[in-house]
Amino acid sequence: MKQTSIRVLDDKDLEFIEALRNLKVPRNVATLITYLANANEATSREIEMGTNLRQPEVSIAMRSLRQNKWVEERDIKAEGKGRPMKVYKLGVPLESIITFYEEETNRESTQAMMSIQRLKELTTA
Secondary structure (H helix, E strand, O other): OOOOOOOOOOHHHHHHHHHHHHOOOOHHHHHHHHHHHHOOOEEHHHHHHHHOOOHHHHHHHHHHHHHOOOEEEEEEOOOOOOOOEEEEEEOOOHHHHHHHHHHHHHHHHHHHHHHHHHHHHHHHO
16 A cells, blocks of 8 residues: 655644635635645646535636636646546745735725715715
């Protein structure tokens, strides 16, 4: 039997996930970003085991990372017969992802403040 080590999330990782969640990042996406930021690369199975996410949750979160072009994937040949396994890693620095959410939050905040200002104008007219 082959022995492998799987990275698991620690308290600092859980705090990072919670900070992303406070920015309205879906739990699965926040967990996947955090895991991949700390693992050089990982298979879907390693991600499932290390994050306690189910396979469909990993797939849905991975779709979001692909849409933003934040993840790189490659195939590795499985031993014996069978489909190749996909190996994933973040394709952008973590700082770029944080900047994306910072800019998105600033846009939303600006829009909300404009709406509040318009409401004030309408009540004084």
